[in-house]
Amino acid sequence: MFHRHPIHCIIPPHMLREIAERGSVVQQAQALQSYAASSQLRGQRTELTGMPSVAQTQAAAGKERIIYDAKETTTLPGVKVRSEGDPPVDDIAVNEAYDGSGATYDLYHEVFGRNSIDNQGMRLDSTVHYGESFDNAFWDGQQMVYGDGDADVPEEERIFNRFTAAIDVIGHELTHGVTQHEARLLYYTQPGALNESMSDVFGSLVKQRTLNQTSAEADWIIGAGLFTANVNAQGIRSMKAPGTAYDDPVLGKDPQPGHMRDYMNVSYDNGGVHINSGIPNHAFYVVAREIGGYAWEKPGQIWYRALKDELQFWSDFQHAANVTYQLAGSLYGKGSLEQQAVVTGWKEVGITVETGFGWRQLISIIIALLNQLGGGNVIPAAPQTAREER
Amino acid sequence: MKIAFERSGGFAGLRLTATIETDDLPPDEAAELVQMVEDARFFDLPGKLRARPGAADEYQYLVTIATDDQRHTVETTDTAAPETLRTLLNRLNALARRRR
Ligand SMILES: [Zn+2]
Numbered sequence: 001m002f003h004r005h006p007i008h009c010i011i012p013p014h015m016l017r018e019i020a021e022r023g024s025v026v027q028q029a030q031a032l033q034s035y036a037a038s039s040q041l042r043g044q045r046t047e048l049t050g051m052p053s054v055a056q057t058q059a060a061a062g063k064e065r066i067i068y069d070a071k072e073t074t075t076l077p078g079v080k081v082r083s084e085g086d087p088p089v090d091d092i093a094v095n096e097a098y099d100g101s102g103a104t105y106d107l108y109h110e111v112f113g114r115n116s117i118d119n120q121g122m123r124l125d126s127t128v129h130y131g132e133s134f135d136n137a138f139w140d141g142q143q144m145v146y147g148d149g150d151a152d153v154p155e156e157e158r159i160f161n162r163f164t165a166a167i168d169v170i171g172h173e174l175t176h177g178v179t180q181h182e183a184r185l186l187y188y189t190q191p192g193a194l195n196e197s198m199s200d201v202f203g204s205l206v207k208q209r210t211l212n213q214t215s216a217e218a219d220w221i222i223g224a225g226l227f228t229a230n231v232n233a234q235g236i237r238s239m240k241a242p243g244t245a246y247d248d249p250v251l252g253k254d255p256q257p258g259h260m261r262d263y264m265n266v267s268y269d270n271g272g273v274h275i276n277s278g279i280p281n282h283a284f285y286v287v288a289r290e291i292g293g294y295a296w297e298k299p300g301q302i303w304y305r306a307l308k309d310e311l312q313f314w315s316d317f318q319h320a321a322n323v324t325y326q327l328a329g330s331l332y333g334k335g336s337l338e339q340q341a342v343v344t345g346w347k348e349v350g351i352t353v354e355t356g357f358g359w360r361q362l363i364s365i366i367i368a369l370l371n372q373l374g375g376g377n378v379i380p381a382a383p384q385t386a387r388e389e390r
Numbered sequence: 391m392k393i394a395f396e397r398s399g400g401f402a403g404l405r406l407t408a409t410i411e412t413d414d415l416p417p418d419e420a421a422e423l424v425q426m427v428e429d430a431r432f433f434d435l436p437g438k439l440r441a442r443p444g445a446a447d448e449y450q451y452l453v454t455i456a457t458d459d460q461r462h463t464v465e466t467t468d469t470a471a472p473e474t475l476r477t478l479l480n481r482l483n484a485l486a487r488r489r490r
Pocket residue numbers: 004005006118181386
C-alpha cells in the first residue's frame with residue numbers, strides 16, 4: 001500500500017532539513033523566526049488540500065489494526081501477532097495495543113469524523129515488546145512502538161511498567177501520527193511543546209471517553225499506572241496541575257510549568273517539548289472545566305479543528321490561543337460561553353488571546369496566497385509517504 | 391577516556407546525565423567500554439543522526455567522548471543509531487542509571 005498525502009504543503013524540504021539538522025535548538029528557533037519574517041510559510045490548508053469529504057473517506061477503508069511483536073529486539077515492525085478482527089491472544093501487551101488503538105480510532109472517527117491517522121483509512125501498526133527492558137513508547141513516523149519497561153532490574157528497583165498499560169499513552173502516540181499529517185508542528189521549542197500537548201489532549205480524551213467521564217470526573221493525569229508502585233507518583237504529567245504528577249527521591253520532581261512565567265528554556269529534550277507542554281495542556285484543561293460536560297465534545301472539537309485546519313508547523317502557544325478563540329467563535333458563537341472559556345483557559349496560563357490583526361495572521365494569509373498562485377505547490381510538503389511497503 | 395552522557399525526552403521526558411571516566415571503572419568494565427566505543431566507530435560517526443520525519447517521543451542522546459588525542463560529540467535517537475552505537479548507548483545508560 002502506497003498512499004499520497006493530500007496537498008497540505010509547507011516549506012521546501014531542504015529548508016526544513018536545514019533547520020532540523022544543522023542548527024542547535026537556539027539556532028533552530030532563530031531560523032524559525034526568520035522564516036516567519038520572510039513569510040516563507042504555508043497557507044491555509046482548508047482551502048487548498050482538496051481533502052476528500054468524510055463520507056468519501058469512510059467508503060475507502062475503515063479501522064484496520066495490526067499488532068506486531070518485536071520479541072525484545074529493536075527490529076521493526078517485528079512478527080505479526082494480531083490483525084483486525086482476530087480474537088484476543090495470550091499476551092496482555094498485544095491486547096492492550098489492539099484495544100487502545102481501536103479506542104483511539106473510534107474517538108477520531110465517531111467524534112471528529114476522521115478516518116484514521118491520515119483521514120484516508122491508514123492502517124494502524126503497533127509493535128510491542130520492543131527492545132530489552134525498553135522504558136519508553138514512541139511514534140517512529142510510521143507506527144507506534146512500545147517497550148516493556150524495566151523488566152531487567154529487581155522488582156523493588158523498577159520504575160516503569162509496560163507502556164501499553166495506560167490507554168492515554170496509546171492515544172498520545174497515535175495522535176503524533178495525526179499531527180504529522182495535519183499541522184506538522186515542528187518538534188522543538190514551542191511548536192514542539194504544542195505537538196506534545198496535542199498528543200496529551202487527545203490521549204486524555206481517549207481515556208475519558210473510554211471511562212465515560214465528564215471533565216469534572218476525569219483525573220487529567222497522563223500515563224497513570226506507567227510508574228510502578230516504587231515511585232511516588234500519580235502518573236507522568238498532570239493537565240489539571242502541571243508539575244505535581246510525581247515527586248520522588250530517585251526521579252526528582254515533575255518539572256512541568258503550568259504558566260508562561262515558568263516556561264523552561266532548555267537545550268535538552270528538543271527544547272523541553274515534554275516539559276513546556278504543561279502550559280497548553282493546562283489551558284485545555286481549564287477550557288474543559290469552564291465549558292463542563294464531556295471534554296471530547298465542545299473543547300475537543302475546538303482543539304481538533306485547530307490541529308486539522310489552523311495550526312501550522314511554526315505555530316507557537318500564542319497562535320494556538322488565537323486560533324482556538326476564533327474557532328470557538330465560529331463554532332459556538334461570538335461572545336459565547338465557549339469562546340469565553342477559551343479566553344479564560346489561555347489567560348490562566350499567562351496568555352492573552354489576540355483578537356486583532358497580527359503577524360501570525362499575516363503569515364497565514366501570505367502563504368495561502370503563495371500557494372494559491374502556485375496551484376498549491378509553491379511550497380511543497382516535505383516528501384513523505386505515510387508508510388513504506390512492508 | 392572520558393564520556394559525557396545525556397539522555398532526555400522520551401514519553402516521560404525524564405533526563406538522565408552522567409560523566410564516566412574509564413579510569414574510575416573496574417579494569418574489565420573499562421576495557422569492555424573502550425571496546426564498545428571502538429566497535430561503534432564512534433569518532434567516525436556524523437555529529438547528528440536523525441530519526442525519521444514526524445517521529446516523536448524517542449529518547450534524545452547526546453554523547454561526548456574524549457581521549458588523549460580526540461574528542462567527538464554525537465546526537466542521536468534510538469531508531470537513528472546504528473546497532474553498534476546502540477549497544478554503547480545501552481551500556482552508558484545502565485552506568486548512568488546505576489549512579490542515579
Ligand atoms: Zn497525509
